[in-house]
Amino acid sequence: MISPKKFRKTKPNKPTPEFNFNIQTVKSPDLKIVILVTVIIAIALSVYFIFHANAVNGFLSFPLDDPWIHLTFAKNIADYGSFSYFKNEVATAGSTSPLFTILLAIGFFISHNEMILGYFFGVLFFLLAAVSFYRLSEKEFGNSSLLVFLCIGFFLLDKWLTFIAASGMETTMFIFFLILGMFFYKSRNPVPTGLILGLILWTRPDGVAFIGALIIDYAYKLYLNKTNKQVELFTKRELMKVFAAFAVVAVLYFSLNLYLSGSLLPNTYNAKLAYYSPEFRSRVDFLSLEVWDYFTTGSYSILMAGTLISILFITIDVFSKKYNRFFVYLIFILAFIFIYWYKLPYAHRFGRYMMPIIPFFIFLSIYGFSQAAVFLYGKFKFRLIKQVTLLVLFTSLIISTSECISNADLFASECRYIHNRQVVTAEWLKEHTNETDVICTHDIGAIGFYSERKIIDAAGLITPALVKKLNTPEYAGFLKNYMKENDVKYLAFLREWFRVVNQRPLFSTINESPVEVMEVFEFYPDSTHILMDKTRSLITYAEQMISQNKPQIALNALSHAVLEEPDVSLTYYLMAYCYASLGNNAEIESNLLKAINIYPKYTDALYQLGNFYIETGDKISALKYLTLAFITDPGNENIIALKQRAESMANNKINPK
Template identity: 30%
Template structure:
């Protein structure tokens, strides 16, 4: 791709992300749209300042799901940069790379199709991810990189390196080894010796997985980060919903926005893959379906705009767009009705993408406002007003860990994994808080109705934004000893 086109993609990516940042600044102020981003910041700061891999300085723990992302964030602290600036810069850089990679996918189909990469720079899920402060945009980039390398038949050391890095971003991304394995076999199907030669670089992947497991055993005495276990336990009740309904919930994330009109191209391309026996294409279809099913079975949540599924959305969009191109060409062969339908579909898609890009900016700004008013401001108040030696029980530990120096007990189990077996049992939680001499409880009251009943309220966060959701704001309670939950 020529430099002018690369520059143009970079400009559009920066513009798209900056508009979201401006929206949050206008509505309230700059910040992150979810509390988990502050968890990464806390680990990154402690690591940069020589406190090891810890949430509470000097105490190793496995509460950061994406070690590679956290490591990249730590460079900002080493360089003395503002954490928001460095985090947004990192996110936008990977966002630009996503735009470049996806443009190359469509240039592979036709040189005139490279502009379709702009869709990914205005797809509201991806823009949100680019300025979320989370590893999501890095995961999206990695999936796109693997897709492009397999499309070009480049299955050597570069692809192996991306796959090896994937587990350090998200454990579930190691599933990319399936389409990669298919790529190795498809490109060397008649030569077993060549298959072994091409497969040699993937020793890197095995080494990376082993190192990842040893790292987690070192910091948390488990093979995976504590978040891997805590999140599944927290939302275990959702598994009682019908499986097909849960699977549909995961699939429907891609349909919120311009992706809804790509469903026709996606289905059309599935038939093309089957007809042409495109094993690589079918492997990607299988991967996408498997990821959606995996989350439906183990972590059936769609909050924060479906951020867990966002990396997989890229595959849906790529296949859906590829199929839409071929479908558009086929319909355009009909000079009357077919061409009219094709052009109407294209126009509708562009309008839909633009409309949801705007709606996404509003959603992002509101998300930031909630986190800033409920989590960040509450944490700052606690740091200024609660005794320095206080022990605080918190459900959302991100901002609280970053902005305060209090001893924290994590009700969600990320840094206190011993809570995981009973994190939904309020009676046992009460006993646990008493045993750990907790002084204050900080949470949304509706999350722990029995636990917070009759407790003395010390501080209430700004209630205006929460009134729109019909829920009470973040509250600081004085915890008393020997509580009894009836």
């Protein structure tokens, strides 16, 4: 018989502690302190970007041309009381964000410094968005101060949100209204919800994706409420308040556009849809390069992993007929991307059209990682899962911080890029043209603001009469006739957008960089030659092939360009360059002569033909063409030196001594 002493009392199993991301020794921070710190960080980062750019460049600028569009409208509202792009003469719904423009106009009554106004409102709405994001984070992750901290950390230290905050754009205001609208919607606060939804339209027309997402989310909640009364809904009275508040603000928005342009939406909407039409841009490339690659680079790659996990959990809840509070974020992101994919497959520089979904991308990622941790802990009781998850997230936050700080260099270089093209060109136009001269350009921002000249917009943003022919084969001719009818005197084009040939530019930024060269031409209605889009594309492609030392491929493209437009001197000049790489002297001479025959004052062709004749021993012909080159550009040191060499060789031939 076993002795009772042999029996040992077994300790009862300790209950498994509930899994959460709280740190018991850390108290929830005081709201006022958190908001103060958030504001300080938001301002500090934005100011750092601005001061860094000024220190590097020696001047203030924006990394985009678009801020000056808002500023030009705003200045004319303040000065002339007209929503116009030139004094009070060109009233048009050419601002994508009339609310932002109106705020800038109010700012002009306080300060006439356009840079300060642009920076001020961009940074102001960034910090307001940050505070609102913190409050919304509390609503979603209020049981974990760590997750809330991570949310606001990723927001404040995001490389693109800090970048765009100092860019003078309406983007941070749009993001602020999206976050605030979501906060009021989830708080079931009807009147503010409706008002914010209306203001979202005043900020950007693509805000309809947000409105649509809320409608889908609410319809889903209505469906679930039939069997689960715990799914909270607005009362009928509250819904009427939402609709009424929205309707008042929306009607004012549509009325303004209707009054200014005769359509419910701004001119910019139709112009951008026409210019960046899916017919001319790949929807597949948009999704793969401008969406997927954008959100899987650097720290985003880690956040994307969490987002994909969140989609899995949300999908499971949908099939289980269980409401998931993050469902609305996913729907908004998908709706927003879909609108651009379907209507405008272009995310623009720095992916700025995709930036408004970044805050909700952060939410989905944090939710995905936290839910995965809870699931794994419940399944395997892996006690270190919290630490591992937090390590992954904090590692991503550190990477994000590094990217944010280093992005200040990109901000500075892009500010210089815009200044040395658009701003410098605008200043040249103001100095070298008359006040009554009309200028045609496609980059209307800085040129419109600083040149103080009347603008014809070749991209149609403020000239809706041109939109109907954008991206058509006959557009170059249509534009030329329109310019003739409107007494255009000068053209200011980036080569990659519109290219003028057979004519010497009055001004060029070629010395700044061979990429996106801005050129100014005098417009001669009977002789100025603007390339058709297809020809321009072929020539641009050929130039790329030449830079990659692929002359045969370039020649193939140039041959097609000749078939499209046979009277383009540039085409033959480039063909001569290709034949030089292939060592075909006969074709070099033939094509250079063709180029000069079309455009007798073609300095580069004259110079290269003179050089060709020197190399082939025809000193008399060399001197002839170098003299002609010198006449077209007497200050060119390369021409002077080569001409002197030809003169010396010719003299030696006549007089050996």
